[in-house]
Amino acid sequence: MNGQKLLIVEDDLGLQRQLRWAYDGYDVVGAHDRASAIDAVRAEEPAVVTLDLGLPPDPDGTSEGFATLAQILQLKPDTKVIVASGHGARESALNAIGAGAWDFYAKPIDIDALGLIVSRAFHVHALEAENRRLATPATxxxxxxxxxxxxxxxxxxxxxxxxxxxxxxxxxxxxxxxxxxxxxxxxxxxxxxxxxxxxxxxxxxxxxxxxxxxxxxxxxxxxxxxxxxxxxxxxxxxxxxxxxxxxxxxxxxxxxxxxxxxxxxxxxxxxxxxxxxxxxxxxxxxxxxxxxxxxxxxxxxxxxxxxxxxxIPGLAERPGDAALLARHFLHRHAKAMGRPVTGLSADALAVIDGWGWAGNVRELENRMKRAVIMADGKLVTAADLDLESGGAPEPINLKAVREIADRKAIRHALARAEGNISNTAKLLGISRPTLYDLLKSYDLHA
Known part of the structure; x- marks a missing residue:
């Protein structure tokens, strides 16, 4: 198997077994109704789904199939869903495309033709993921x-x-x-x-x-x-x-x-x-x-x-931005006022990350301007800031909750370490190879 997750939603268990056998090159997961399909999406997060619109308790209609399609796309919008179109049901398949499905295939199934559609879906999913990664610069x-x-x-x-x-x-x-x-x-x-x-x-x-x-x-x-x-x-x-x-x-x-x-x-x-x-x-x-x-x-x-x-999100909703902006304002005001301040101490960075910033970027700039004036040495300290330490769509599974927490922690650490990988890894208490793996896994940039 190549690790590409394919979910087959088909109530005909014989046909489901046939498809599993035909696509043994993928990591195949099966489901026979809406409930089992949604459970599989939550647990496995497949990149591609083949979906029979005729699912129980409405195997002769399309209501369950459309409901399943909607739930899959709500949970994981980037999923490529390929719907099944029986004889005379092409209109339903086209309606499914309008509802967000990626493509459709005709029954009775031509294994080779469906294989090409599935392969193309995985290819497009991978390209889109890469484009999203490349389109997100560090700053x-x-x-x-x-x-x-x-x-x-x-x-x-x-x-x-x-x-x-x-x-x-x-x-x-x-x-x-x-x-x-x-x-x-x-x-x-x-x-x-x-x-x-x-x-x-x-x-x-x-x-x-x-x-x-x-x-x-x-x-x-x-x-x-x-x-x-x-x-x-x-x-x-x-x-x-x-x-x-x-x-x-x-x-x-x-x-x-x-x-x-x-x-x-x-x-x-x-x-x-x-x-x-x-x-x-x-x-x-x-x-x-x-x-x-x-x-x-x-x-x-x-x-x-x-x-x-x-x-427009508040500064507290933008993990990592407070530290980036703090450095920007520090250099701007230090230069304007002719002050020899060059950076932020570790305790200053910690309090900046932990503060709620009710006044958002304006509050942060005012604090940094004050700190530049008050700083005795080359580094702004937490005391110079005069702050006390302070303290999304529903995740589809526990893995997603962990990913959200990991992303937030990594973005904070990268901002505090100014993109330095070694220092970021030390802040996170992990090795450099582990950090590189996480950056790659989460499509983050140093």
Whole structure:
């Protein structure tokens, strides 16, 4: 056997034995119904599954087969599922393809033809796994954002994909997660020639916010001594970033909705409609869905602003990033302030890894700036940081739980050791060959 796991889901035990014999070059596992198939997926994690749609208690129909397909893909989305198509059941097989199956085969079975499909499925599965490994660099910088976490890389890739599309984007995340950095990166990747203009809606009094957004004509109110363009107008041809959109009052939400619907504005005190080509990117740390439900935020405006929603993970959800960013901020502020600080002590790294970072990247940068000032020697210590030590989809089996823990520990150790394999192995208490095996097994990079 070559170690490639193949699950055969077939209620005809004679046919199942025939297929096991035909594919003895693979590590073959058999199942005869949905329950045994799901148990096998959890226990064996097969790369490829052949699935008969006609399973008990509905052997003459397809309901059990489709339910099994859905559960397999929910548990292990990268599985290549090949469905069986009986006489006259080609339509069901095509529907299964639409539901996520990789391919189908016709009954009665041609062993050689099915063998080619299975072989190709294993080949594609291996290629996709290799592509995922190669596509995940150790670190990346998108618009100045530094990360090694797959959770954040997924966000940056999504923003890069939607940048060129003419859609409004809503960024949801806690304070300090880098929403404005991502918004600016989206603008730069969009190709729009106008300016990037940002405004924090929570920082401006309600009485002034309308004028800030829409501008005013000379004489529109006391103190309006000249005509002023608003932020929407200043961003014509470019991007307007509305931070803390949840703080916009209902009365102003109506006017903002009209702009998004008609793409024209009127300055305060003005009577002329001005056509504007401004892309809106907004952000909030508030529960915008709850605000819509409570009618404190207009539902129609929400759907105009949230054509694409991007949820940004907090720093605590990005294992290894805190140490990477801490070093980045240390070098930046040490250089800016002319301080001789060059690195982080072991106890500083430990407390950085263990801290919850409720304020996210902004809190981390502030702490590092303080530490650079307070450090007596070349290394920032835990005392300089003034921190006390602090402390996903359902895994399909115990092995998956262990893998999650291993990945997290390895990513933390790699970040603390700055990618040095020997030091990473020492931190983890394992040998270099064992670490290399784990890196290869989990598709991680030093």
């Amino acid at each position: 990346t910088a998108f618009a100045g954002l530094i990360t090694a976490a797959p959770e954040m890389l997924k966000v940056t890739r999504m923003i890069e994909r939607v940048a060129a599309a003419d859609v409004s984007v809503m960024l949801l995340g806690a304070s300090g997660t880098g929403k404005e950095v991502l918004a600016r990166g989206l603008h730069e990747a969009s190709g729009r020639k106008g300016a990037f203009v940002a405004i924090n809606c929570a920082a401006i009094p309600e009485t002034l916010l309308e004028s800030e957004l829409f501008g005013h004509e000379k004489g529109a109110f006391t103190g309006a001594v000249k005509t002023i363009e608003g932020k929407i107008e200043q961003a014509d041809g470019g991007t307007l970033f509305l931070d803390e959109i949840g703080d916009v009052p209902l009365s102003l939400q109506v006017k903002l909705l009209r702009f998004l619907q008609e793409r024209v504005i009127e300055r305060i005190g003005g009577r002329r409609a001005i056509a504007i080509d401004t892309r809106i990117v907004c952000a909030t740390h508030r529960d915008i869905d709850a605000m819509v439900a409570a009618q404190s935020f207009r539902e129609d405006l929400y759907y105009r602003l949230a054509e694409i929603v991007v949820r």
